[in-house]
Amino acid sequence: MLGQCSRRWHTVVMDVIQGAKERVRAEVAAAIKGEARRQLAAEGAARLSLRAVARELGMVSSALYRYFPSRDDLLTALIVDAYDAIGQAAESARAAAGATDPLRAWADVCRAVRAWALEHPHEYALIYGSPVPGYAAPQDTVGPASRVALVLLAVAEAAHDAGVLAEPDLPAADCDSVVAEDIRQLLDQPDRTLPGRVAPRLAAAWAQLFGLISFEVFGQFNRVIDDRDALFGKAVVALAQQVGLRPAGAGAQA
Amino acid sequence: MLGQCSRRWHTVVMDVIQGAKERVRAEVAAAIKGEARRQLAAEGAARLSLRAVARELGMVSSALYRYFPSRDDLLTALIVDAYDAIGQAAESARAAAGATDPLRAWADVCRAVRAWALEHPHEYALIYGSPVPGYAAPQDTVGPASRVALVLLAVAEAAHDAGVLAEPDLPAADCDSVVAEDIRQLLDQPDRTLPGRVAPRLAAAWAQLFGLISFEVFGQFNRVIDDRDALFGKAVVALAQQVGLRPAGAGAQA
DNA sequence: TCTCAATGAGAGCAGTGCTCTTGCACTGAA
């Protein structure tokens, strides 16, 4: 009894110690990531240097490889964080907008995504600019990467549920072949109400939204567009209409 | 007389030699650029190395600095080339489409730009991905960079001249403040017929077009969209309608 | 007490962009 008890207590202590070690390890990894993010924001992904990160943290560069097996892995971690941050911004904007006016929610989400991008240009470039490492995004990034798209999808779905989403007048089979299998399965889930036929329009709007943001962040609008707030506002409404969102008060559609 | 004649002949010879030297110099520079372009297409801008270019050309790396003062200058030259190439593709498509059907010309230009991007992903990433050198595009790039936009503008102008361009129902003053001074001057030139009020819509469509292309080239459509041809085709028509282009045969607009 | 895994330190390798000096070849003029 006592032996059993002490053994159990022992394993608890082991677990605590194990947990402490893991926590320390996680904290060091977080510190590395934090410093790397600082350098990324300051200088851009191209100038992010493992040795500089280690130097700033008072470690030697080789010690850093105990936590991230390569520079690309560190970059991947930053990519995941950036996707999560921009996704979080989109989700917060949708939550704040409420469910009463889908068109307003759409515009608010777009604005929030744009605002995040303008505040974090280098991190934005990391995820929506040229893909730096290799060319194949690691599997860890696909989940976080889809958060913004899922918010846009949720807004469209809310509009559909409220009866203010105009469905495209295309045959359903025509749309089904456009989207990939994964997305078809996603839309076929029982709790989803959004008709699959709007998926292509939504995907196009999604891409076009980031086209507007990228041109602004990457400087293509320099000496071309002055009032970028106004342009973005108008374009976002046009995008919503393209998806089928009608202004609130327009009632049900044909 | 003879002295004068021989002196003149002498200067001619000098000019010839001078020209030959300059031609040799230009040829070496072109060879460097060519090899750099090969490496860029094969490996991407991040892996483009001056030393590797020099090695491949059988020169020593320091000799290369006689022709391009820095790696960024070589990259800038490649950027200008890429802008020229994609602009050329757009111009050719417009020329081939003719002036009869503006909507078709619009779609053809968009398709040509997309095709070029998919054929030259690394060069596309260089010009429409994250800006690599510094963050400020050198002045040499602004001209070539605007070629695609000018083609889209010309298509819209042709549509206007043919009476199939729906003008936005916004006050002109509202649009004037959106676009930058340079563009206002461009549109105010006497030989331009396009109303300045469509400029914001055109700029938005321009950015959104490259959003669609970037998502495809950079892999954001992986596992999301299968039939990208179809999606792009539909989106481009929607973009044209957003600008105000009506299908041929729709006649003059309100 | 001994063992072993985790960690960090340091040296070192191959590669990078870039600078500087040196020497060669060729030019125009004395």
Add this chain to the structure above:
DNA sequence: TTCAGTGCAAGAGCACTGCTCTCATTGAGA
């Protein structure tokens, strides 16, 4: 013909990079 000037390539070298290897320390488990 000789000589100063010029453009060019070669090579050494600097400071930096990502990454690998070995070695010493440390601390927990048997």
